[in-house]
Amino acid sequence: MVRKPALMEKVAFTSTLRSEGVAARLGVLLGISFTVALVTGLFSHFLQHPPPWLNWPSRPVWLYRVTQGVHVIGGLATIPLLLAKLWTVYPKLWQWPPLRSAAHAAERAFVLLLVAGSLFQLFTGLLNVAYTYPWSFFFTTAHYWTAFIVYGALIIHVATEWSKVRRSVPVPLEPDRRRFLLTAGAASGLTVLLTVGETFTPLKRLAVLAPRNPGIGPQGLPVNRTAEEAGVGPAGAEYRLVVDGTVRAEYSYEELLRLPQHTVELPISCVEGWSASAHWTGVRMRDLVAGAAPDAVVTVESSERPSGAYRVSELRPPHWNDPLTLLALRVNGETLHLEHGYPARLIAPNRPGVMQTKWVKRVTVS
Missing domain, CATH: 3.90.420.10 (Oxidoreductase, molybdopterin-binding domain)
Incomplete structure (x- = not known):
């Protein structure tokens, strides 16, 4: 019998807020958010770097304003959801033995890509909208290529976890877990409320988290x-x-x-x-x-x-x-x-x- 190291024995993950149902619901929200971010991000990228055969239309005049606002504001609103998801599932990082088979090793490798890539995309994106660049690489290129890595890992992760999602999402959550999920959703919604004014000018006075107020300058x-x-x-x-x-x-x-x-x-x-x-x-x-x-x-x-x-x-x-x-x-x-x-x-x-x-x-x- 393989014995866990002493460090593992001392780690206790006893919070009743963690459950498969909470993780599955957060995963669904993140899947939707990442899909919207990918579509709007690719639209922005190919507007800036169109291939020779592609002539983007000039109308409607507001289209890029909406898609890029959704991309950036939606990305910021994803951060609380991602943190909640990682908090919910991080005890799995301490599973012992860490690798049970070749298939399990491959699955964990894709999870590592998904987690690391997601954190990279969201937090470098946050620094980019704040015009802060503590790195030497070109943000646009790194953001573009990492998006494909993250979304590919996400597709594989969804394929491996889909049975759990189908099993757990229909089951009602206990009150404390439901409150935790609502708190994460409220943090995400508050982020939207305090940034959307940078695109939707009637709410510009509320845009206290936005790096640029649209009326200043x-x-x-x-x-x-x-x-x-x-x-x-x-x-x-x-x-x-x-x-x-x-x-x-x-x-x-x-x-x-x-x-x-x-x-x-x-x-x-x-x-x-x-x-x-x-x-x-x-x-x-x-x-x-x-x-x-x-x-x-x-x-x-x-x-x-x-x-x-x-x-x-x-x-x-x-x-x-x-x-x-x-x-x-x-x-x-x-x-x-x-x-x-x-x-x-x-x-x-x-x-x-x-x-x-x-x-x-x-x-x-x-």
């Missing part, structure tokens, strides 16, 4: 990357916007102002979850590149330092042809603040804020 709009961080100074009289490629032109700032001006209401929707609507005034992109082929790709380039990860962004035909897509010169009736891209910035519907290029100096039609 120059001209009432938040700023992620400042002009100083981008190495951009005020544009002088020498500023020229160059249109290059199959369409060629050059404009001073005053000449841009004399072109037909249009005003649209569009949100800035950041990948970190916050969004804020504003009235933008400027030149329609399709007017600026008039004469471009219908299937042309328009590249917008910023004057920020070449090291900027999103210094250049692409506009595929659905976006540059949309009358709502502007080279904006004004916001809410005022000349653009330098922090918002003066003298000119891109604003387009259904598009991540990181791709709404500021301090535009060149537009290339290819």
Whole structure:
């Protein structure tokens, strides 16, 4: 007979709040949450890095605002559920013997991937929306690939545990276990309430946990990357916007102002979850590149330092042809603040804020 080490004998897991039913219910909630996060996260990723054959639609204008808000706020709300789930099942980590067979070893390996990957995704995601990066890797790439590892491990875990879920979920919980589950759910709901205002502006006063309040910043709009961080100074009289490629032109700032001006209401929707609507005034992109082929790709380039990860962004035909897509010169009736891209910035519907290029100096039609 294999005897447990003395340390194992001293560990007691006697809480009556733990049960298969509690673990199964938390697992179902986490499965739903992780599925929503994967779908919305992939939508965001492929909006930012679309394959050549994929032209995302520009309408509805609010779509990215909703999907990314759900992705970030839902991810934050998942943290209390994950912690409750881990507390419920962690005694299984101390099972003895730890590996009973090859199949059991494989099952535990996938559980390890699921737990470690889930913690990595949620807590690095939390630090990302707080603009804190105590690591050297590129968050976007790590977050993207880890998502597939976690979801693959989740599918395998669901397959191995499904019989327990079907057996235990229909059975009513005892009052103390039901209260524990409701407490975890309430913590998750409170997280939503205290962050959703960063996307749903009527509740912005409640967004005390949100890293960006949508009403704070120059001209009432938040700023992620400042002009100083981008190495951009005020544009002088020498500023020229160059249109290059199959369409060629050059404009001073005053000449841009004399072109037909249009005003649209569009949100800035950041990948970190916050969004804020504003009235933008400027030149329609399709007017600026008039004469471009219908299937042309328009590249917008910023004057920020070449090291900027999103210094250049692409506009595929659905976006540059949309009358709502502007080279904006004004916001809410005022000349653009330098922090918002003066003298000119891109604003387009259904598009991540990181791709709404500021301090535009060149537009290339290819």
